[in-house]
Amino acid sequence: MSHLDEGYEELIQREIDGDTSEQERTALKDYVATNAEARRLHSGLKRLTEILNQVGPVKPPADLARSIVAALPPGRLAQGRVLPPRSWLARYPILKFGYAIAAGLILGLILHPFLFNQTSTLPATDVQGSMVPRAAGDQLQLILDGERGSVSLRVSDSIASLEFDLDSRTPVQFEVGFDGTQVEFRGFNQQMNHVGSFAAEPGHIVIQCEGKHRFTVLLANLKSLDTNLSIGVTISGRLVQSGIIRLPRTG
Amino acid sequence: MNDGDVERLVLEFRQGSAESFEKLLRLYEGPIFNAAYRILNNYEDARDVTQNVFLKAFENLDSYDQNYRFFSWIYRIAVNESINMRTAKRPLDNLENVKVEESDTPEKALSQAELGEIIQGALMALGMDYRIVIVLRHFQNCSYKDIGEILDVPEKTVKSRLFTARSLLRDSLSSKGVL
Numbered sequence: 001m002s003h004l005d006e007g008y009e010e011l012i013q014r015e016i017d018g019d020t021s022e023q024e025r026t027a028l029k030d031y032v033a034t035n036a037e038a039r040r041l042h043s044g045l046k047r048l049t050e051i052l053n054q055v056g057p058v059k060p061p062a063d064l065a066r067s068i069v070a071a072l073p074p075g076r077l078a079q080g081r082v083l084p085p086r087s088w089l090a091r092y093p094i095l096k097f098g099y100a101i102a103a104g105l106i107l108g109l110i111l112h113p114f115l116f117n118q119t120s121t122l123p124a125t126d127v128q129g130s131m132v133p134r135a136a137g138d139q140l141q142l143i144l145d146g147e148r149g150s151v152s153l154r155v156s157d158s159i160a161s162l163e164f165d166l167d168s169r170t171p172v173q174f175e176v177g178f179d180g181t182q183v184e185f186r187g188f189n190q191q192m193n194h195v196g197s198f199a200a201e202p203g204h205i206v207i208q209c210e211g212k213h214r215f216t217v218l219l220a221n222l223k224s225l226d227t228n229l230s231i232g233v234t235i236s237g238r239l240v241q242s243g244i245i246r247l248p249r250t251g
Numbered sequence: 252m253n254d255g256d257v258e259r260l261v262l263e264f265r266q267g268s269a270e271s272f273e274k275l276l277r278l279y280e281g282p283i284f285n286a287a288y289r290i291l292n293n294y295e296d297a298r299d300v301t302q303n304v305f306l307k308a309f310e311n312l313d314s315y316d317q318n319y320r321f322f323s324w325i326y327r328i329a330v331n332e333s334i335n336m337r338t339a340k341r342p343l344d345n346l347e348n349v350k351v352e353e354s355d356t357p358e359k360a361l362s363q364a365e366l367g368e369i370i371q372g373a374l375m376a377l378g379m380d381y382r383i384v385i386v387l388r389h390f391q392n393c394s395y396k397d398i399g400e401i402l403d404v405p406e407k408t409v410k411s412r413l414f415t416a417r418s419l420l421r422d423s424l425s426s427k428g429v430l
Contacts, residue, residue, distance in 0.1 A: 019394075048417055065277065
């Protein structure tokens with residue numbers, strides 16, 4: 001049971017929350033000086049606030065924003081970037097190039113059978129895309145400073161082929177973002193010329209190339225839900241185009 | 252970023268701008284995740300809630316009433332999603348019985364992590380209504396007016412709940428030697 005005069009309980013709380021006027025603060029100061037219970041309540045709440053303020057924020061999962069973007073239903077977003085960049089890579093673009101080359105080399109050693117037209121675990125027809133149907137709303141036309149290219153999705157029973165067709169006189173970087181817990185990278189195939197670098201990690205693929213290229217990224221959607229692939233195109237460190245391609249269930 | 256900047260982003264987002272959505276996502280991802288984490292005390296559940304909040308915001312943007320602040324709207328979704336998550340998991344656990352860690356003596360110096368765990372334990376021992384006002388006021392720095400808008404209750408109710416919640420929390424932490 002409170003023994004404080006009416007209104008002072010609320011006033012103490014408001015003072016702790018910084019919600020009092022100068023006049024109210026003066027009145028409260030006088031009251032607290034003459035009332036032991038008010039003093040106890042005031043100091044207790046003040047101490048509680050100090051303790052609570054010592055608790056810092058919890059860091060969200062690093063891939064949270066990316067997985068949210070990947071899970072968005074298609075159709076609504078039409079312009080601008082959709083692939084949240086990695087902060088340190090965005091801050092130091094030169095590292096991105098070095099990182100991509102290093103990762104590409106390591107990945108090349110590890111995934112040798114999957115690289116450079118040797119997708120031994122996958123039917124050749126799937127890789128080339130000639131036998132698999134194209135889903136609706138599955139193509140992104142690229143317009144790169146007057147030059148053209150496209151990114152198309154073809155889906156078979158067990159695999160999705162993201163086909164890149166490009167003719168560019170300037171170095172281009174493609175980034176493919178997706179929900180790494182739902183979509184798995186299965187392989188990379190080049191039909192014309194070798195790209196400058198290729199790097200894949202859960203939820204994120206980076207490809208750098210220049211000139212005429214036709215290559216395919218093979219993915220599997222492990223869950224029974226549709227999901228999104230976000231495509232970003234960067235030239236000279238500047239994101240020039242982005243879009244979303246819907247990836248239906250595979251398998 | 253002030254309210255006007257946020258409303259401009261919301262407008263652009265409504266017109267289909269992915270860049271504006273990304274900015275809103277970056278702005279609110281951390282606070283929403285933290286609010287959900289403090290309410291639910293579970294990292295993966297907080298992740299799922301945060302994802303659901305943005306998907307719901309994305310899907311229901313046309314029904315967003317711009318007479319209210321976007322901040323209040325998205326936080327209201329977050330609180331409701333957290334409550335839904337908690338309700339769905341109720342048969343599986345009993346968060347009200349989460350043990351509040353005891354410190355050895357009142358004088359013992361606690362690390363940030365230890366203090367965080369003790370406070371989180373004490374928070375989970377509060378009823379949901381009280382926990383939410385503490386989280387919004389102390390971990391999200393919301394004003395009485397903000398909390399009222401988010402919970403759709405009068406400011407008077409916010410003050411009353413906050414006072415009770417603080418009293419309970421203070422008693423709980425005092426009994427554990429933290430206060």
